[in-house]
Amino acid sequence: MGESKPDILQGTLDLMVLKTLEAMGPLHGYGIARRIEQVSGQTLALNQGTIYPALLRLEQRGWIKAEWGMSESKRRARFYSLTRTGRSRIAEETRNWERVASTMALFLAAPK
């Protein structure tokens, strides 16, 4: 296990994927994983494999869609992009997450 990096809550990853796609446009799985690692500044122990179930979950909800395309290095890869529904849900999901985060902050700041 080595150094302890926090595991990510389910749902958190979903929002990260959505924000990544919002910022970067269509991207393949590896690209999304790299981007999340970079943004989080290597503080998260992200097994890159775990984003695939998350991607599928978002796809099943109809928030993102996937298409086969070519990477810069001319390799066949599956590119994910936001759907209209997905784009409209980001704001709400963000608010939800902020509510959770601020609630957590209240608990953590509470005097002992």
Add this chain to the structure above:
Amino acid sequence: MDLVRTLLSRIAAIFRARPLDASLDEELSAHIDLAVEDHIARGVPEAEARRLAMREFGGVTQAREAYRVQRGLPVVEQIRRDVRFGLFQLWKSPGFTLTAILTLALGVGANTTVFSMINGLLLRPLPVPQSGRLAVLGMNVGGPQPSYSFPAPLFRALERRHGAFSTVFAFDRSPFLVKSGAASEIIFGQYVSGSFFDALQTPPLLGRTLTPQDDRKGGDPSGFAVVISETLWNNRFHRDPAILGRRFVMDDVAFTIVGVMPRAFFGADPLQRPQIFVPLADEEVLGGDRSMIKFAERAWWLNVMGRLAPGATFDQANSQVAAASSAVLHEAVPDGKWVAGMEKRHFRLSAEPGSTGFTRIRLQFRKPLVAVFAMCGGILLLACLNLASLLMARGSARQRELATRMALGASRRRLIQQLLIEGLLLGLAGTAAGLALAPAVSRLLVAVLLGGRTDTYLDTSLDGRVFAFAAAAAILATLLFALVPAIKATSRSLMDRMKDGQHSTLTHERRAILPRILLGAEVSLALILVVGAGLVATSFLRIYNSGVGFDPRGVQNIQFRMEKSGLKGDALISFYREMGQRLRQLPGVTGVSDAKIIPFEGSEWDPDLPDTRGTIHDTYANAVAPDYFSTMRIPLLDGRDFTWNDTPSSGLKIILNQAAARQLFPDSDALGRSIRLDEGKKISVYQVVGIVADAKYDDLRSLAPATAYFAIPQFDGDGSPSFNAVVRTTMPPGPLASAARAITAQLAPSVPAPEMTSMQKTIDDSLGAERMMTMLAVFFALCALVVVSIGLYGTLAYATARRTAEIGIRMALGAKRAHVAAMVFRQNLWVVMGGAVIGLAVALVATRALASFLFQTTARDPWVIAGSICALALAACVASLVPALRASRIEPMSAIRCE
């Protein structure tokens, strides 16, 4: 919304698992390749780059598994796997699978068949709006069950004071003679009262329905109206759109067609498909001299039903008609003597729920059908017990497979689920096979049940109720036969299983009690069914062979309809006399006579005859021509037969059978004495000229009743009474029938072509219910024997096959072959004996329920019971002998080497 979308997407994925898997694999490998490229671009050597990429990705297998769980529905996937595995398992042992499916098909098929008949006869509501508000009316006159046939005046009184009913209506089936060209044809229809259609609330396809205005003497001012069925419109008028207002002649009376009813409408008798609906009042015109309406309170013929008024309940309706009984009686019938007679018999009206309409056949078949249904339930239970014991034997043969799967982490719940799914597959296949067979079998049974009644139709089609029943039976059966073995097979702890070798569990198993209880129960159940069938069959044979007092073989009855012939008095008598002489000359004819009533055909004539002390006796009667007794082979014991010279002017003569002679003249010889018969208008005196042996009249089950025979040449019927020619012949009936038609056409063209029926068939048909029950009971008993044999054979064969090594060792140590065979055989012996003893005990109690069906047979008939036990023992011996002999042929060396 998201949930629904996700679910749909998951369900869709189940059907595309393979392409989706391939796509995922490609996507994951692309991910790794991209990562490797990335690392190489940053200057990492290739081997190291791949290692790094894999580490960053985490477990590929785990990711794929997590992805699959997210993609599909795990439960469904699991069930799909279980189904495939189950199919494979069943495919591997086709003998077992086929046996199981056939057993179940028999069980479910038999139940569904009989249920579909019960459904058609007793359960299916009439296809009319709010059939739940219909009621059937009955008259209680002291009998065990009410009479459902009303005289017309009583119905009319009820129609006027309907009380808790919005309407009261009546109907009766009737044949109608229709002229088409020169030939006449009979179509079946119903007389219906004015509010019949109003109560059944079904709109016509064309025109209008009949109304109370049509149901009046003389009909509507514009003439007699009728409504026809869509079938008649189709077959006779080729869907002519100008049908309304057309003339339609029946029995020489002109009617006007005013409406056409849709095919789905058949009135209130579920077994009739009337082609034509005629206003009740017109019966007086069409019936002629034999009009039931003219007979007033003496003819009981109308089925009466009612529709409850809004808000009224059955209880209210019932108590209201009961309370009105006496008033209705007095209002309807002016004959005070008759009313007093009814009141002495505690005349009371009653109403009962009638959503399924009314049909007379129901009264006759309800009990036998329910008894047969109980037998079917027994067969299904037997099939389940049989499958359970076979599955249990299989379960112990599969112990190692189950133990291995448990060791690999399968939960017990998963294993039970898998075994249940295997059972369910068997259940589905068996049910499907049974359902596929059901329609053909029910057609066969219906043919037996209706016994050639051409105007009757029993709808046994598989409707929703039948399917629901079959599904319930199948599911219940599956749970019954699959759950116990599944629980049993997975019950022992893993440690036990792993410790045991392949064969060390055997001693333990051989002592296992549950399989033996199952087998024993099978044997008991089979014995009960066999005893029941034996009793029913014995009783049927005794009825059949009890003798009718005459010799029906070779007797044909030719039925003439004379109402419209115009022949009266002497002309009528000479027609019959001439007809007899012509028929006698045909080849093969050994005797010809005539009779008013054909025995067992269902009609009765019972005048009141006084005995020597003046007491009145209801005595059956018939009117016969000379030679009747010799033609029927009824011995003439004393005196003489009638002759054609016994005319009305030569003094009235009568012949009595022995029972009547004893009843009317208890003290002395009847011959030569006279009987005074009060015929209402006048008193006639008959002289007894002969005594004949007893013959049954219309009931095979009871003793021959007291019967008086009048002479046809002296028959005092108003108008043109119809008689039947009675012909004894050694020839096939075909030519006789056509000869009779030809002679009729020659002698009197105005007489419609006669119908011919064989006396034997008339008797057989009167036993329809008994015959059906006997056939089914014997069939089910044979099935029970086969099923129990399969069970005994199957379980023993399994157990023995798994003891091959042990038996090999025994034989190597010197056991004789006969000894081995006996050892194996003995295993079933105790089960069979135990089961038989219990079965016998239960049968002795249970067959008492059959007592009311039995004729001159007690429910404990020792011969039947002994025979049943022998049959069962024989079947069990054969089933057990085969595995025993096979065991005795085991070669010790090869058997031991197997280990």
